[in-house]
Amino acid sequence: MLLSALLLAQSATTPPPLVVTASRLPPPTSAVRIEGPELDSAGSVAAVLAGVPQLFVAQAGGRSGFAAPTLDGADPNFVLVLFDGVPINNATSSRGGAVNLAEIAGFGLAGIELLPAQLSAVHGSGALAGVLALNPRGPTERPALTVRAGVMTQGGQTLGAALSGPLGGGWGATLTGQSDDDGSPTPLTRFEAHTALLRVARGDSGHRLLLRFNAVESAGFPDASGGALLARRRLAEQRRAREWLGAVRTRQALGPGLVLDLNASWLNRRDTIDSPGVAGGASNPAGLPASLDTTRYDRLLGQASLAWTGGTTQFAAGIEGGHERGRSAGQLDFGGFALPTAYRLDRRSWAGFVELASRIGAVSGSAALRVDRIGDLKARLSGRIAATAVLGRGWRLESAAGTSFKAASFYALANPLVGNPALRPETGRRADLTLIWQQAGTRVRLGGFVARYEDLIDFVFQPAPALVNRGRVAVDGLSASLAQQLGPVGFDLAVQHVWPRDRAGGPDLLLRPRWRANAALRWQASPRLVVNLRAGQVGARDDESVPGGRQRLAPYVLAAADARWQATERLAVRLAADNLLDAGWQDAAGFPAPPLRLRLLADVTL
Incomplete structure (x- = not known):
């Protein structure tokens, strides 16, 4: 949430030796990193990322809405989200595989890394805009228990606990649990989440076991309904999600500089959506029918890689295999009759990859090449090259170029209302x-x-709701940022301009603000008190609803503040104010933003 925490973390000149954000090899130091106590106090990952100018997170109606990340003007499902190195995008998502960042709590995370780049050469299908890595806390050297309790206006509350410590033999474990109730900050909205996470690891050896469960119950106006301001059918859509994630990793040294990495993971997600439908409007007189849909998604992934380090050169190569399964059953209710709906899709995939990084004097470079075969699609070859030159006197130049692709999601191919089995894979090229x-x-x-x-x-x-392939889309962008630390005061300024356009002459893409600007001030008022002020500007953007058609949403300014007081060695108290100006913007057409909201959190460490 804090740009100050983000940019101070960016100031480290030596990256960690192994970071999953971009590669099995070291990432560029320009990757965005967010760490510190502010991370797990923001409520959700979506709130944490609100201060990153490259990322626009549209969240219709508060936390109950789907918080889809739009990175550098690209589609939300072009961001590959990794939890402890494991992808959690799922092919049955109604956003084409995009992850709802509002579902993921910041409590229990040690850091977030964001790298805007085309990274299919490393991660395969999906990373056309970049990678967002969520890294949970590792075990502590001594037993520790942290208990959190919090309340907020509009009826919200949170309760969590984290137990961490050694197990013996170099092993340690962290067990985290949290229950969130977001109250009802806007009409007809509701959000509740219950999360449990177990992470067992053996020091820095690379051995780890991860188990995560997340259950979400939410309600709100359906997509494209026009929300509380425009919807003609004043009924809430009821949503229920259950997600399981399991992963194991082991790392073995085979010789001088040679390491074998073995990874396996399983993702299971079940979603049930009971929608009242959307009443018709001028753009679509028939509207959208009421529906009931239950989906199940399972994915198994396995990977083996060898990494070799010799002097200033690193090399990695490996293979990967996966199996996806999607199931959907439900019905469309047209008033006089109900039409059963269902689909069953399975998809197997395999990949091989190589990566190389080296440094010669003041210049370092890396290259990656990967071939993917997904289902019945033809094999896809993706590549990436990057270079960094240290120019002296504090100057550094980084450059990168890559190609990427994304196979169509199960939802896009087979959804009974808008699916299109003829959809082609999306492809991209990018240079930075x-x-x-x-x-x-x-x-x-x-x-x-x-x-x-x-x-x-x-x-x-028009003429009927459907998913189609656009021919050619271009997105160009410029950004600038300044981070300054002056004694106890640090401030950050950042601005980005992107220019998304359909080169085939089609309408502008939805929810793509061309201008983003952010400012943050961090004041260490005393050794025990830290005060943060933040403000962000989001430019005008298009959106569309059934009752209102296409419309231009006005720009807005979002301001927030918080203070963290370390009352005692064991007690920390935080008071935060979200939407400090009580501004009434719309993140989506007809969906008003939550009003001014106060949050009070207390953490006790035992």
Whole structure:
């Protein structure tokens, strides 16, 4: 949530030796990193990322809405989300595989890493815009128990606990549990989540076991209904989700500089959506029928890789295999009769990859190449190259270029209302150039990118709701940021401009603000008290609803503040105010933003 925490974390000049955000090899230092106590106090990952100018998270109606991340003007499902290195995007999601970041609590996370880049050469299908890595806390050296309790206006509350410590033989474990109730900040909305996470690891050896369960109950106006301001059918859509994630990893040293990595994971998700439908409007007189839909998604992944380090050179190669299964059953209710709906899809995949990184003097570079075969699709070859040059006097230049692709999701191919089995895979190309200057508490960053996408899968309302391939879409962008630390005060300024457009002459893409600007101030008022102020501006953007048709949403300014007081060695208290100006913007057409909201959190460490 805090740009100050983000940019101070960015100031580290030495990246960790192994980071899953971009590669099995070290990432560029321009990757966005968010760490610190602010991370797990924001409520959800969506709230944490609100201060990142490259990322626009549209969240209709507060936390009950689907918080889809739009990175650098690309589609939300072009962001691959990793939880402890395991992808959690699922092919039955109604957003084409996008992850709802509002479902994921910040409590229990040690850090977030974001790398805007085309990374199919590393991760395969889906990483056309970038990778978002969520890293849970590791075990502590001594037994520790942290208990959290919090209340908020509009009826919200939270309760959590984290137990961590050694198990013996170099092993340790962290067990985290949390229950969130977001209350009802906007009409007809409701959100409750219950999360449990167990992570067992053996020091820095690379051995780990991960088990995670997340249960969500939510309600709100359906998508495209026009929300509380425009909807003609004033009934809430009821949603229920259950998600299980299990993963194991082991790392073995085979010789000098040679390491074998073995990974396996299982993701299971069940969703039930009971929708009242959407009343017709001028753009779609028939509207959307009431529906009941239950989906189940299972994915098994396995990977084996070898990594070798010799001096300033690193090399990695490996293979990966996976199996996806999607099931859906439900009905469409047209008033006089109900039409049963169902689909069953299975998809197997395999991949092989190689990566190389080396440094010669002040210049370092890396390259990656990967071939993927998914289902009945033809084999896809993805590549990426990157280079960093240290120019001296605090200056550094980073550049990268890559190609990516994404296979159509099960939802896009087979949904009975809008699915299209003829959809082609989406493809992309992107090049980045970043200039960074850093000295004595000051960091300046100037960057730009050029991205081209083909066969972009998009939703259209006319003549009937459907998913179609767009021919050619271009997104270009420029960004600048400044981070400055002056004694106890740190401030950050950042701005981004993106220019998304359909080169085939189609209408503008929805929910793509061209301008984003953010500012943050962090004041260490005393050794025990920290005060943060944040403000962000989101530019105008298009959206569409059935009753209101296509419309231009006005720009808005979002302000927030919080103070963290370390009352005693064991007690920390945080008071936060969200939407400090009580502004009434719309993240989606007809969905009003939650009003001014106060949150009080207390953490007790035993």
